[in-house]
Amino acid sequence: MITVEREQRDGVGVRVIWLDRPDKRNALTPGMLTERVSEAETAAVAGDAVLLAGRGKAFCAGFDLAMCQAAPDGSVMRLLLTGLSDACRTLRTLNHPVVVAAHGAAIAGGCALLGGADVVVADRNAVLGDPVVKLGVSPAVSVPFLRQSVSDGHARARAIRPETFSGDQAAARGLVHVLVDDANDVIERALDEAFRLAAIPSNAYASTKQWLNTIESIVHRREDEAGLEASLGLTGNAEERERLGALDFGSSKKGTTP
């Protein structure tokens, strides 16, 4: 589920959108992605900055794979992929600051959400990555957004290699912008960052952000839709069914990406 808190300092507002399923390491459901988009839009209407954060030990461990497994026709996976693409695009196009506090872990769909942020704060030892090819799922949906953050070479390697990397490594590649030593300090640091950005004159912020989106579409030929189509095209196939079906959620409370 999603919960929202509004923080205020010196007349400036930051809306903290919490992923709030700590017992499932904040595994994403289709409803959470839809709610997240709608809460971010509400914050923007109010003129607030947005901070995305997760309750518990980790920011987000990816899609709720137990839900995906229960729908072998791929219907839940399709909803999640589409919701993820919508969430990243919405965050990217909001006129207001968007900060992500990626403490502990940001895996698969959780890592993809970093592509929607203006600023990402993480701890040095956070575990990040998108190793979903192991599950027969293509991370293509997130590539158009992450290409805006890291070089094409890193985006290619990140999408294809089924491995995770540390916050330190992510910062070196440009995926994380502010690094803190202790995971417990990430959310507070991210809140400071959100307030700092929220204090910038809003017209200048919005104009600059929109212009960066325009430049990126010129320089990088943004292909959000193509990425989503590539992921959807694979959904529900035999390989994915077999690999998702082999996951045993009885032995783990996580229910997310292994």
Add this chain to the structure above:
Amino acid sequence: MSELATLTFDGPSATLTLNRPEQRNALSTDMLAAAHACLDELEAKASPPTVLVLTGSGKSFCAGMDLKQVIIEDAGGIETPKALLTSLAKLTHRLRLLPSVTVARVTGAAIGGGCGLACVCDIAITHADSTVGFPEVDLALCPAVVAPWLVRKIGAGPARRVLLSGGVMSGTDAHELGMIDVLADSLDELAAATNAAVRSLCSGGPLALRATKELVNSLDGSLDLDVLLRGAELSEKVLSTDDAQARLRARRK
């Protein structure tokens, strides 16, 4: 040629010096016209220098836009800021397309448009305690002309963070981000570091260097002048808002 920008030659290299030291080489229409004239002279050469060093006289490389020309009531209308932004956009494009390898030697400070001039160069060199960055949004301005160059220089994600966060940073931090390619420990060591980089570049085959630069320019979209001119229009639009003008006037005082 106006003395607001000078061009000197030394063997296979040349140096273009911004020359308004009392104004910390702030970008004015006159100084940009003088810089354009220097590029006219360079482009007319049958055999261009292998390396062009871009630098500023006095303590600062370039302090950004001349406030007198972007405060509309001082400038006598929007035409001057418009001309300034368009001239800067065209100058950055011409520097990028020069057949010579360009090296920015950043002394003291490179702010806003001045930092953009450093980023458009093929190689940027500064010292650890210089001050560089893009504080435009703090003044309710949009760094739209220089944004494409920073995106190409350090990548879209880091550029997003730098441009949306405003403020300035040290040469050391800029080096870590990739905005600066070579970092001298101190201002005293900057000349030697620049000379070493220029010597090293000049040891390459001029035709190979030129062909490589042309290829990289075509791969990263540097040939696109239109995006820079659209950036100039956007900057002008944001600059003319009441908020931006009020902040600029406050800065003048």
